[in-house]
Amino acid sequence: MLRRGLQQATVAEIAAAAALGKGTVYLQFDSKDDVVDALRQRYVEGIEQAARAAVRRATSPPDQLRAFVRSFVIASTSDPELHHLLFHEAGVDEAKAFAPLRVAFIEVVKGGGFPATNIDLVIDFTLGGIHAAAITVAHLPANRRARAVSAIADLVSRALGAER
Numbered sequence: 001m002l003r004r005g006l007q008q009a010t011v012a013e014i015a016a017a018a019a020l021g022k023g024t025v026y027l028q029f030d031s032k033d034d035v036v037d038a039l040r041q042r043y044v045e046g047i048e049q050a051a052r053a054a055v056r057r058a059t060s061p062p063d064q065l066r067a068f069v070r071s072f073v074i075a076s077t078s079d080p081e082l083h084h085l086l087f088h089e090a091g092v093d094e095a096k097a098f099a100p101l102r103v104a105f106i107e108v109v110k111g112g113g114f115p116a117t118n119i120d121l122v123i124d125f126t127l128g129g130i131h132a133a134a135i136t137v138a139h140l141p142a143n144r145r146a147r148a149v150s151a152i153a154d155l156v157s158r159a160l161g162a163e164r
Helices: 011-017 022-028 032-057 061-077 080-089 099-112 119-138 142-159
Strands: none
Touching: 011 022, 011 032, 032 061, 032 080, 032 099, 061 080, 061 099, 061 119, 061 142, 099 119, 119 142
């Protein structure tokens, strides 16, 4: 799918790349779209697990917030071509697809007691900003990404009123 694009790829090619028979793929999935949906779900679950693990390792609410943001940006920019395929090329609603991350972010913000007055608006605005910034980070040279990721995390932290 990454080589030929989502529209051109066939279930037979997907099966061959996974060293499976086409029939085996159809035992689990009804269509190519179902395969892509499952890949997208697994992709988002991986980002969520990484973000939650980063939050658990942090010791204070501001550090948990920054850890969540850093982990989210790093995980969602680690394979820009796959991200593009699963979301942009597939034409899915990213807000719906990333709903588990929104829930996890709400838990971090509410748990940290940050002085945001309209949590839902702040969350949506912040996640949209993180997503837009992640696109930029994905295209930076590797030696500039870590600094950019930290700058995004610090910006979100300041926007939510987190103390360092």
